[in-house]
Amino acid sequence: MRIKKADQVKVLTGKDKGRIGKVLRVLPEKERVVVEKVNLVKKHRKAKNQTQKSERVMLPASIHISNVQLVCPKCNKPTRVGSKQVDKKNVRLCKKCQAEI
Numbered sequence: 001m002r003i004k005k006a007d008q009v010k011v012l013t014g015k016d017k018g019r020i021g022k023v024l025r026v027l028p029e030k031e032r033v034v035v036e037k038v039n040l041v042k043k044h045r046k047a048k049n050q051t052q053k054s055e056r057v058m059l060p061a062s063i064h065i066s067n068v069q070l071v072c073p074k075c076n077k078p079t080r081v082g083s084k085q086v087d088k089k090n091v092r093l094c095k096k097c098q099a100e101i
């Protein structure tokens with residue numbers, strides 16, 4: 001996966017287009033990510049006991065990884081991700097400033 005948890009990403013399509021948020025969760029088998037405050041959907045949270053109230057909360061739903069672009073922490077621009085091998089490990093590269101991410 002070219003996107004990892006805690007990355008900053010920019011949303012490319014949909015109602016949250018242009019929004020930048022932090023990746024909260026990566027679902028590699030579905031190629032989807034959950035991004036903070038993006039693609040919010042209303043969910044009912046049911047009361048588990050009598051002292052709690054059931055409430056409606058807004059929670060981010062996953063979006064497809066092709067709909068987001070990584071924001072480089074070095075140059076702060078949305079960028080494509082390259083990669084290279086360093087000491088037999090894959091490192092990610094910003095295509096704009098060539099920084100390792």
Ligand SMILES: [Zn+2]
Binds near residue numbers: 072094099
């Ligand atoms: Zn960069």
